[in-house]
Amino acid sequence: MRSLNSRHLFSSMRDDITTIDIQSLKSTNRELNNSQSTTNSKPRTFSINENPFNISLNQSNNISVVSEGSILPPQVPQQVHQKLRHDGSNPNFHKPTPSSTSLPSLMITPSRQRTEEIESDNESQIASDLSPKSQVIVLFITKYFDWLFYGLMLIVSIPFYYISSIHLFLPYHLSITVSAFYIALSIPQKWQSTKKFAHPILISTFLILLICSIGSLIYHQGDPQGFLLDLEYYRTGRTYLNLFSSKLMYNNGQTDLMPPHDATLLYKWPGCGDVLVSLLDISIVSLSLPMFTHRRDFVNNFWVVMVPTTASMALSFFVYPIVCHSIGIEATRSIGFIGRSITLALGTPLMLALGGSVSLMAVCTILSGICGVLIGDLVFKLTRVAKNDYVTRGVTLGINSGAIATAHLLNVDPRAASMSSLSFSVFGTIMIILSSIDAVVTVIRSMVGLV
Template structure:
């Protein structure tokens, strides 16, 4: 009896489900479709947060060890953590090669996310420009001259140096002729560079049709065949070899009405809308789960932050998430602008400018100014100070992004491991190319700046232009340079890589498959930003770029830590 009743219940449930699907047809509510995606995105975010938490703990451990080593307390823990992690991976590979490769593959989605997100972590140093003292116009002109000439000369020189050493060690500049030292088949299978090209399928449709009989034809595109007959649409994918795998046809006659409605909605004449309506449609089309989540948090924090009194103990908490979500949303929107706009205004610059405007507005509401807001945006509270209780306070949004940048730099060890050089000769090319570039930047650039009339304080800041922010701050502190100016120069130097790097490589006739020249040149001249740019464009080159700028920064810290060499840099700068 129980089985009979249960079977009847299941039949009725199936009948109700079929009736519901028949009633809705293809117009199933969007919130029902997005439920599995929301669950998947939530798990992804939880895994990413866990990855960053583990990375911060590793960063803290490396920092604690460095402070107990003689003459190593000033060495940046993030770069040291990257070197240590890469060394551990290589040691593990000698013992358990397959297990190590599987571990790297398992961690790859999270480390790649950290590397792809690195650009937004450079926004806080640019925001702090507002606290810099004003500079005279002639001095700004000389600084721009040093910046442009130094970058173009350094980029071209590095390209020539890499090509020279490739010719000396291999007798050719072509990567394809270097067959003797190619990796084994297993390593090629794991590390070969696969790029996915997005194809846009354009189907020519007559304007403004209303008669469905006009579409009883087959419209073909690369890899896709669309068949429209009697108001019913079917899609078929072309398989390798020319065969066609068609989707199963629907036998229910009631679905034709829904298909007719879909075809009519697709091909009916478009109405003209106002700019505000078009912008709203663009936001809806471009928005993702991440953007929607950040927007909800931003609205809640803004709704609570604005009426809170200035002396409320909850104000720092809501200010933190208000400015953090504002930065992430603005950067996400900046990256979705047309490519032509992003070539003129880089997302980092545009995001920093909009963040400054947002901070100025919110602080003005609270009766303060943008300088006070910038100090609270990045107030110097680090993860290490919180763990060791040396500076316990609410961190700013810039401090959170700086902490994630430390994890991103450590994550480059996985990218270096995947795209590591295949032979000892490649390691020689990296070292012999980076060392002259470090000498050129640290010694020649300050001399050139002083030679054209820059002040000594503005001349020595150029000695750390091609290293990442964390290392540049250390070098600038040792040399006594202005930290804010050093940070701005480092950020703008990194931005130059995505902006003009591809053009300079084309002018130098560097082929797209010459990953050694691309990676070493971008890493030596545009540090972390150039490396992050190559993550999706050329993963193999990004691995060499990680090695190049890490080695470059290591040489810079060593040079600045030796008193005789640091005094030479100051003397060349005019001191």
């Protein structure tokens, strides 16, 4: 490992917000004394760019050096410090001009194309000490490990699914779901023209329903009702919170009675949806990283965020039930539209408190997020919102498209992603607080005729 680390100049991680050094993203102004200036003896102030994805890179070697005497990040090896130190012999060292007013972030970051080349080089270096046959095997397993693992899981789970005395759901559904998502991710990467409309959630959902329906029709000998019965075990409601409880659960925890049909031998096992929801709870916490990184932006733009977020929350909370019920939508579904703009993690307890439809809320939340990703840039272009206006972009997508749009912004503009995550977090938190007040719940339910 020491040999491998000594050969690596850059990290092979993707350009992701989770790989960013927090110290390099602090919103601050650094005063650098220009000791060589003879016209002005006052210290000059340089503003540090907080967006690590907006860095001008040197065309020859894809490296941006900030200024003479700058301290490089601690993760850069010492030999790189020496190589980039200005001693008069390095022609690629860029000295600040007297008219410089801003500098890029204190990072040395490869471009995305350069990152992909480095990843390929690193893979070759890892296998360089092995025999040619071993190199092929190592590189193949490294590249396709996930495909091999879940493909093998699917093959092994098929017999347990079709044996009527067992009829095991979890490994069968989980392997299909993860494999379908990998396929959905690979489509935009292979065909760039499909990136705008071939959203992974849409493609993977279609593939999951198609494959599971075909498998259920084969097992139930062509009875469509069997597919609906199997879907009740896709998410039983047995998450990590009640994994070891003695309650009998199925159909998303809607009942604790013994299932009326003997569908599976291991009816106390969680479903595929329960595993994914448990991971979703963890992933929501990861959004706190960009919020912490750009916390000073929240303070500087507090009222810009809070006013539209609170107004949008009030309209969604009190107007959706009235409008939906007046046009003939069923009462619980009218309440379900309230949670359209928040995440599933916040929307589920909201619907349980108000007595709304959790299923409709989930569908509306996902579709709202996908629409925000697909048409968000077009709407901003038509309304002439500047690309560097991260506050407007983040707040707009946050309170309308929730976590899906925030995940998209993490790869486009981390500062907008932090504003987006803050917006929908505040949006959902205030709704949860209101739903815990009995008087407010009574008013909402009376709007749709449930009281």
